[in-house]
Amino acid sequence: MSSNHAAPYYFVPGPSKWPMFAGISLLVTMIGASGWVNGASWGPAVNIVGILATIAVLYFWFGDAIGESESGQYNARIDLSYRWSMSWFIFSEVMFFAAFFGALFYARAITLPWLGDLDHKVIWPDFVAQWGNSPAGTIDPYQTMGPFPIPTINTLLLLASGVTLTISHHALRAGQRGKTAFWLAATVLLGAIFMGFQVYEYMHAYSDLNLKMTSGIYGSTFFMLTGFHGFHVTLGAIMLSVILYRVLKGHFTADNHFGFEGAAWYWHFVDVVWLGLYVVVYWM
Template structure:
């Protein structure tokens, strides 16, 4: 990739910024509020949502500063490489995050359930049949039904299609076809929004019709933790792509200088891959 600006400094050193400190304060408020919320303390929910709202404001201004620095020609190829490494390590940390939950799921299904269902444990758990998604001994977990494949299959098609539309948008940007890029990127965001709508409907269906809740044993807890965190990542990815779309409409990015677009695209493709894992491991069982 050629340099964005031949007159850019060898390596740009940003000026002092208040955003990292403010971001830390907002995250502290968010997590303190969430901790209070799950412990049924009245102010917890409000503090958590206020912290999230304030953090979004911080991110808007923080990334706005970075975009302004880039568009003013202060970044060189060295900064571009730094951003690529940073985004790569960030996505790697997300891989490890989901690996922990997938690990818990595999351990429960492959180790704990067969172990508790063997003959040596029939005295302790006589009614336990070791069926994943089944109900344990009486009085432990309320009866529930497992998820079906209809909505997850639709969501799989939506996310895979969004990956295709995002790739088309990227190729259009490289070809300097801005209008085409904007159209296909908007379509990608729309597909993500439809995905989240279906997931919200799936959660309502699980609670009201299947009696499947976060408290429904290890099946319910792993299901909602994995799909819930994935849904959160889809939402964040859609927000990232929306910011990129806004910048495209303002004339930002060039065919040879658009890592802001590429970084968001990497994240979106990562979310797609995680969903494929969820679809085959969580739903096909």
């Protein structure tokens, strides 16, 4: 983000039509999604139209913000505002994943031992209080997902992407635009490879392990945690791709580049969440 630190005012944008269009496109998206999950024939088409409309709104809305930044209308106050906004956004994401980790903890550390205690043996004598166990007659048998090889490979990929992104950031601060673009592109590529491996992992889970969303609390928590993380990796890769385009267009300087920093914060947050997932979901 370019900024004019000498400007004494706090820039206030004029009236914009994009918030209204964003609300309408999101409403269409959710109407389509609700129709889709309820078996309505029009649901998928309406959902896709809403998603495409939302993407278009974001493209033009963010384009306006980039134009304001590059025209020198932003100053240090705007830069601080963006930093606080991104910080609170990431905090909300921390709480989002904390809810799912909390559900996993509650199921494993509280509910499972409770169902396997002596009192419940009377009403369910065949139940074994073991995480990943599929009691006969309740759900289809499945196998649990271990840490090798794909989850471990994905861990190495994300750790490497954090390194390449940091190298890119230091290159930008040193004014080395070519090096910045190269390592940033490497980060996006590592994220794409991560997602490719996760898709393969899901195919393996469904076809070879019979592990599905319907595989009890194990299946639901596994796919909710890893699936939402994969969604965040995809968003982060899109954000970094936009930043890469802006780097190639010469939008950032060594001193003023919070657009880059904000996307990097988000990516490092995604890395940290994965480390928690890798330990709790695949190893424990």
